[in-house]
Amino acid sequence: MGTDDAADWVTAAVAATRGWQEDVYRHVHQHPELSHQESHTAALIADRLRALGCEVHEGVGGTGVVGFLRNGDGPSVLMRADIDALPVREQTGLPYASEVTGTDAQGAEVPVMHACGHDVHLTCLLGAAAALSGARDRWRGTAIALFQPAEELGDGARRMVDDGLVALLGAVDVALAQHVLPFPSGTVATRPGAVLSAADSMRVTVFGRGAHGSMPQSSVDPVVLASMIVIRLQTVVSREIAPVEPAVLTVGSIRGGTKSNVIDDHAVLELNLRTYSDQTRARVLAAIRRIVTAECQASDSPREPEFEMYDQFPPTINDTAVTDRVRAAFDRAFGAQSQDLPLQSASEDFSDLPRALGVPYTYWGIGGTDPETYRTAAEAGRVEQDIPVNHSPYFAPLIQPTLDTGTRAMTTAALAWLAAT
Secondary structure (H helix, E strand, O other): OOHHHHHHHHHHHHHHHHHHHHHHHHHHHHOOOOOOOOHHHHHHHHHHHHHOOOEEEEEEOOOEEEEEEEEOOOOEEEEEEEOOOEOOOOOOOOOOOOOOEEEOOOOOEEEOEOOOOHHHHHHHHHHHHHHHHOOHHHEOEEEEEEEEOOHHHOOHHHHHHHOOHHHHHOOOOEEEEEEEEEEEOOOEEEOOEEEEOEEEEEEEEEEOEOEEOOOHHHOEOHHHHHHHHHHHHHHHHHHHOOOOOOEEEEEEEEEEOOOOOEEOOEEEEEEEEEEOOHHHHHHHHHHHHHHHHHHHHHOOOOOOOEEEEEEEEOOEEEOHHHHHHHHHHHHHHHHHHEEEOOOOOOOOOOOHHHHHHOOOEEEEEEEEEOHHHHHHHHHOOOHHHHOOOOOOOOOOOOHHHHHHHHHHHHHHHHHHHHEOO
């Protein structure tokens, strides 16, 4: 089978899925579900996979779904999509906008929106499964469509692994994943090596001595202590990390005190760290602990500070050989629309899957922004100001050609291993 022939039949197969895919996308977008609550979404996916002739396993890791298309001897390719939504109130104004509310893990009622594009991802993976199912004479092996819950919490992949995923999947040769990003729709972009950062959130509690606001001499003020920590932490990246090594350290929350004339006895800081190497991660985490401890000593804190790590995501580091193979397939299929992906500061947990399986992987981006809107913003030098990004209440990927592009990209990447010669 020639490469031109492959591109032609994939394009035709994707066109055949377009009608139902768009309906599925609108439905899922309008009915989003929070992490670990994706029961309706999972049921819809399982039903669609069964209709395609897949062997379906539900409830993996809670609400995960795995579909197998077995087509003789050959490689086994894992294709992954995430399926959960965010506690965000949608403000896109779309006719299929979400008006859903849900209950979060703390029991609070929150708005829910597919503000990160997971509705795009799952729809495109269903389309790729449909394309492969309808053309079994053109490939050999096993195509695995894995729909992962709770990516936004960073524990969905690990829960699937802990629930026996490795044994369920058996031998796998390569893992693939993609993400819709605020680039022009119709484009696909990848890169070898580091793609997404590792992420670590840390909750730091520092202790003081409470007193009346009019008697500060009797206190150890934890608000002042926390403030000094925030200032000093600003020097970690700027003065302890080489300028060519990317890192981001953000203090996103400080909580201390309940009343203007009361000096409390503790304060809580919440920090977020993004890094691209184990060495930089270790160095920054050590610096945080060193600075917090030193500032507590300088303030004569009566207790040692407490550190709690949470919401941790692994780095996403593309295998070079796998990425080169996929990039070559993309170049043939997409031409000039196959581009280089800039390093991304976001994080996610996809790489927990191939690491548990012991297989190489690659991860790429597809554009979701109206090309003309993007061009206008770029010409004005206002892309970052005018183009809504993932997690924004205004994030609304253009349905087409975004779905076509994502479906073609996943199918094309899988065929780089599965295609019959």
